[in-house]
Amino acid sequence: MDDDYDYFAHASAMAFGQFPSYKKEFYTIMKEGPQSPVGTGILAAPFVFVFSFLDRAGGSTITESRTQDNIVGSWSQFGFEVSSIFYFTIACYLLFFSLSRFVSPLNASTAVIVMMICQGLPLFVYRRPFFSHCSEFFLQSVLMYLFLDFLSRRDQRKALTGVFALSGLFYLTRPNDAAFALLWPFLVMDYSQGIVQIFRQSCAGIILSAGLILIFNAWPDAVNHMHPYSWAGQYLGTAMTATSFFQRTAHILIGTDWGLIYTAPFLLISLGGISLLGGPILKRFIWLFIPMAINFYIIIAWGSQGGWYGYRYFIVSAIPVMILPMAYVLEWISGKIRWWAIPLIILICLPPVLSMLAFEGCSYFNLQPVPVDFNRTDWTNPDLQANIWAVLIHAPAAFCLIIYKGLLMLVLSLMGAMPPFTRTTWLRIMIIWAVPWLIYAALIFRRKLIKQAI
Numbered sequence: 001m002d003d004d005y006d007y008f009a010h011a012s013a014m015a016f017g018q019f020p021s022y023k024k025e026f027y028t029i030m031k032e033g034p035q036s037p038v039g040t041g042i043l044a045a046p047f048v049f050v051f052s053f054l055d056r057a058g059g060s061t062i063t064e065s066r067t068q069d070n071i072v073g074s075w076s077q078f079g080f081e082v083s084s085i086f087y088f089t090i091a092c093y094l095l096f097f098s099l100s101r102f103v104s105p106l107n108a109s110t111a112v113i114v115m116m117i118c119q120g121l122p123l124f125v126y127r128r129p130f131f132s133h134c135s136e137f138f139l140q141s142v143l144m145y146l147f148l149d150f151l152s153r154r155d156q157r158k159a160l161t162g163v164f165a166l167s168g169l170f171y172l173t174r175p176n177d178a179a180f181a182l183l184w185p186f187l188v189m190d191y192s193q194g195i196v197q198i199f200r201q202s203c204a205g206i207i208l209s210a211g212l213i214l215i216f217n218a219w220p221d222a223v224n225h226m227h228p229y230s231w232a233g234q235y236l237g238t239a240m241t242a243t244s245f246f247q248r249t250a251h252i253l254i255g256t257d258w259g260l261i262y263t264a265p266f267l268l269i270s271l272g273g274i275s276l277l278g279g280p281i282l283k284r285f286i287w288l289f290i291p292m293a294i295n296f297y298i299i300i301a302w303g304s305q306g307g308w309y310g311y312r313y314f315i316v317s318a319i320p321v322m323i324l325p326m327a328y329v330l331e332w333i334s335g336k337i338r339w340w341a342i343p344l345i346i347l348i349c350l351p352p353v354l355s356m357l358a359f360e361g362c363s364y365f366n367l368q369p370v371p372v373d374f375n376r377t378d379w380t381n382p383d384l385q386a387n388i389w390a391v392l393i394h395a396p397a398a399f400c401l402i403i404y405k406g407l408l409m410l411v412l413s414l415m416g417a418m419p420p421f422t423r424t425t426w427l428r429i430m431i432i433w434a435v436p437w438l439i440y441a442a443l444i445f446r447r448k449l450i451k452q453a454i
Contacts, residue, residue, distance in 0.1 A: 004130035005071070006034035008048075010041020011080055012066050015049035020220035024065040033224040038216045039173025040135040044083040051079030078428060082435060084129035089436045091141035092116055093443055095323055098148040102324070103331040110345065111327040115319050118349045119264045120310045123356055128308065132173050133316045139170045140177075141320040143184050148324070150188040151281055159188040160198075164205025168212040175229065176298055177317050179291035187284050238301040238374055248300045248373055256386040258305045262351045263385075264315050266326055269348070273325025276332055281324075288321050304378035308367070309359055351385070357403045358388045 009025035018024050022033040029035040054075035055062050062070040071077050092112050099108035116137075124133040143166055150159045163185050171181040185205070189198050220226065240248070253268075254261050260268055277285060295314045305311050333341045359366070367379040381387075392399045 003029075003036055004128065005068070006036035007040050007044075007130045007132060008071065008077065008080055009034040009066070010036070010038045011044040011048045012062075012071075012076060014041060014045035015052055015076065015079075016063065016066075020223045022220075022224060026066045026068055026071060030226065030228065032226045033220065033228075035226075035228045037132055037173055037175060037228070038220070039139075039169050039171075040130075040132040042169065042172065042212075042216060043087060043135045043138070044080045047079040047083035047086070048076050049079070051075040051082070081129045082431065084125050084134040085432060085435050086439070087138035088116075088121070088125045088134055089439050091138045091320070093439065094145040095141050095320060097443075098145045098152075099323065099327045101148065101152045103327045104334075107327055107330040107334060110330050111323050114266045114345060114349060115270075115323045115326055118352050119266060119315065119319065120312075120352065120356055121316070121319070123309050123359070124312070124316070127360065131308075131312075133312055136170075136174045136177065137316050137320060139166055139173060140180070140317050142166055143170065143180075144320045144323070147184070147187055147284075151284070160185065160201050161205040161208070163188050164202060165208040165212070168209030172212060172216055174317070176295055176313055177291065179294045180288075180317060183287060183291055187287060235302050236298065238303065240301070240374070244374075245300065248303075251373065252296075252299060252311060257380055257382050257384050258310050259385060260311065260315075263310045263355055264319075265348050265352060267315060267318060267322055269329060270322040270326035273322075273327070273329040273332075276328040277325060285324065292318050292321065303374040303376045304372040304380055307379040309356075354388055354392075354403065355385060358391075358399075359384070360405070 006027045006029055009022060009027040010019075013019040013022055013025050016024070025034070027034040034041075052063070052075065058075075060070055060074060061067070062074050062076055095116075096105075096108050096112050099111055102108075103111075121133075121137060124131055124137075143163060146159045146163050146166075167181040167184050170184075171178050185202065189202075191198070221228075251259070253259055256262075274282070274286075292314075295317060299305070299311045299314045302313065306313050330341070330345075333344070337344070367381055369377050369379055370382060372378050372380060388399075391402070
């Protein structure tokens, strides 16, 4: 799809030594250069570069210039896909380790599963890995990890430089997260040290953040005369009455297309965990509702879910933040109802999991351009959730087949593993399955080294 090629163009321009020029890249939306933000390309470029050596060894024309024909199925493209799995896996592990400081390891792991695995994110990792959402999710998770690390240790020096640099990269990845990027550094500052000391510790991070924006945003935009997303303002400035505002809000929550109650129920449940946070944590955490409210307003004004699965402009950045109160909810539930907690969680997991798999498993549930709110037309499925349960009730055998196909597609689509299976296909499958386990082994080995050093 168009966005996918644009994101890859950023990474390939860096991996093949052309950046800030895009004359040898393939992109589709603007004539000046890729419209999509550059941050995802920055993160993916090392992987594209490493895997491009296999294209070079095979004599692929992708090394000379990128075209639609030589990108598809290339090792360079596969490198981008591997990067999405790598960053998603790292994000899950980091949040698990940080949550384990506040709740039991069991509830920390459960929070990661229900928030990250069951609410649409795997589709962005395995089905649309070129979207910016894997990178957005990773960066937000790392920033949340540093925030929780600061709360548990109060070590400002460790957090500030990293948070400033990552905030700059976060802005370059998803411009709608600009409010998050501005806010995060202020949440890891120890205000008891005084302004002068805080500024001294912030200087390196500020310079890194500004440098990233100048090099990867201002420079290529000036060289290529690009003005990406100049049209977005017309959506954000949507005129609406109080009635239409609340109608749109209700639709986002319970609409039969992508209602959060079906596609991201744990995100709503996590709101109940706010009252369980301790005072010192809550005083800083509560500020994160400002950028989340801004992104929620964006999905109201946008009038649609964004042309693919779920309210991605909101949920991807909200999940790593709201995983903390969700972990506290799980801790509270496990202490109150104990054995009933597991069946209850499984029951709540069913709608979002079935929604993901059905979306992948049958063209009946796929998207088509239809009118949406505010007289706009976008790619959507107005009755997706209702149709899923209708098929389940009236044709359970057909529904099971759809879910099976969806699971199969989700596993195989990323690596292009469709019959016939070649040696290259099997090699890519092995790499994909090995990445999470290699990361797990590396993290466990690192923790053992730290314990031995202590």
